[in-house]
Amino acid sequence: MMEQDVERKIIGILKVLSSSTEPVGANIIARELHRRGIVLDGRTVRYHLKIMDERGLTKKEGREGRLITQKGLSELEEALVSDRVGLIITQIESLSYQVTFNPWRKEGKVILNTSLIKKDKFKEALSIIKRVLKSRIGMSSLVICRREGERIGDLVIPKGEVGLGTVCSITVNGVLLKEGIPVEAKFGGIVQVSDFVPQRFTELVTYSGSSLDPLEIFMKSGITSVLKAAKTGSGKVLANFREIPAVAWEQAEEIFERLKEVEIIKIIAISKPGQLILGVSPGVDKMGIAVMGGLNPLVAVEEAGIRTQSKAISTIVDFKELVSIEEVE
């Protein structure tokens, strides 16, 4: 038990270090850990760091800064899975909490998916992305594009890559939450679209039962046909599903209208009380809301045989950093 406790602290420290490209000192680490609910003083952090240096998980840089090593990154990746199951739902909740976007004032922070695409493939990928975002299958065409060495939120674009961020549909959860509506992220899955209209979910994986984002899993499953959907109006695309108390429907619909006006979302499917929505029946006194996955254009890129490194629900950026896909070249 004791040992597990130490292991969690070490994983906590590795998490802090992994989200920075600069060396980080013990006091800053302690502050960051505090934000994540782990209370350690700078001195204790220093003690753990020394052991972590010895294990090769971290290395000293400058006076007392630390960087995470390759070994530290692997360790973090393979952290106790008992810590990780349900992690994706925890990540959704902590990122939703950090959303401050106000659709009326058009300011504040939104959640992005991020993708890295090899520089020499980017032109081809971009034309596919534009094609999908201009079609009527309904994802936000607001994006953020960054070159090597630049950042999207806490992601630094590596050498030889182009970074593209798309609006993550979980942003909707954050906006609802900020308006005081409790939201439960239920699942991600595949939706059959016909004539550009979403018909029903055909596959799904629940957020609470997965260590990975279901949309990330489905992205490479080979059962999508986003490109075909964008071209012909019929195909299988990524979408996710959330529930809110049915009593909040009026306020929620106002919010959705506004989110459409500012182009954070395009197509949204909302259940009427007691009715199925896209073949799914919401819980008792709940209202179900399905939104197209922001990763869909990147799925189309993968379908065309171009590899991307894509991460759903990846980071937080300011709304004013977003531009229309048209402006990206």
Place this chain on the structure above:
Amino acid sequence: MMEQDVERKIIGILKVLSSSTEPVGANIIARELHRRGIVLDGRTVRYHLKIMDERGLTKKEGREGRLITQKGLSELEEALVSDRVGLIITQIESLSYQVTFNPWRKEGKVILNTSLIKKDKFKEALSIIKRVLKSRIGMSSLVICRREGERIGDLVIPKGEVGLGTVCSITVNGVLLKEGIPVEAKFGGIVQVSDFVPQRFTELVTYSGSSLDPLEIFMKSGITSVLKAAKTGSGKVLANFREIPAVAWEQAEEIFERLKEVEIIKIIAISKPGQLILGVSPGVDKMGIAVMGGLNPLVAVEEAGIRTQSKAISTIVDFKELVSIEEVE
């Protein structure tokens, strides 16, 4: 509600027809439906079939036989997802129930995964499969191999393909159940292996929260390295996890020993009470059991760039139909 009820019956009939290559009459359909818990007489089935013919889901063949059409197959595939969520756990339970394998008498039925491989790729695929099954990463080397037109359980091998069945690790659940031990299938995921020893789960998806078998999803995820694990002893492979009451441990261990002797399983990881097993903590008074996925050799084939059509927990065959992979050419 009425409509949904009819829809379920139609889906039931389509399921029966889809598992046969010959035309099936209304009375046989009624009997099959009964086995699946849907009680309809032949006359009512005939009534539904007439409507289904009109909708193009089925077609008449011979005096009163019916075949499923392409449209019927698509309809079945996209059946109400509310019917399908959790379907994979239902499928595990109904196939587990049908397992009659007795490891002492070495007879009875086991569960198979099935894969279809293009004829011209089969030789290359087979050498990879042999390599993986001969390595020490631990899957059963008992298989069943069938040519076009032949069958593996209820799967008919299509023209131009070779069919390969591998022992599905869910067979273990069935054997435990037949010995009177209640089993709960928990999740499928990825296990990190080092020096041919399973270390811990790094990703997982629960059976109760997925419409697809998690191992099928992970198979194409690009995060496995089965071939590397077979060659070097280190890599990421598929495995799944189940729980039984801790009080049954003695009987269970005897069963596992015997299952190893008859080569239905090779490597199995079992938790001690109150301890983690491969980084996962079992429920209170439960014992956790992890088994390598029977699909791993096929994952290695996919990693080598050869496409397969693989289905986990696919069908039931008699143990005596299985042969050692060595005998397959």
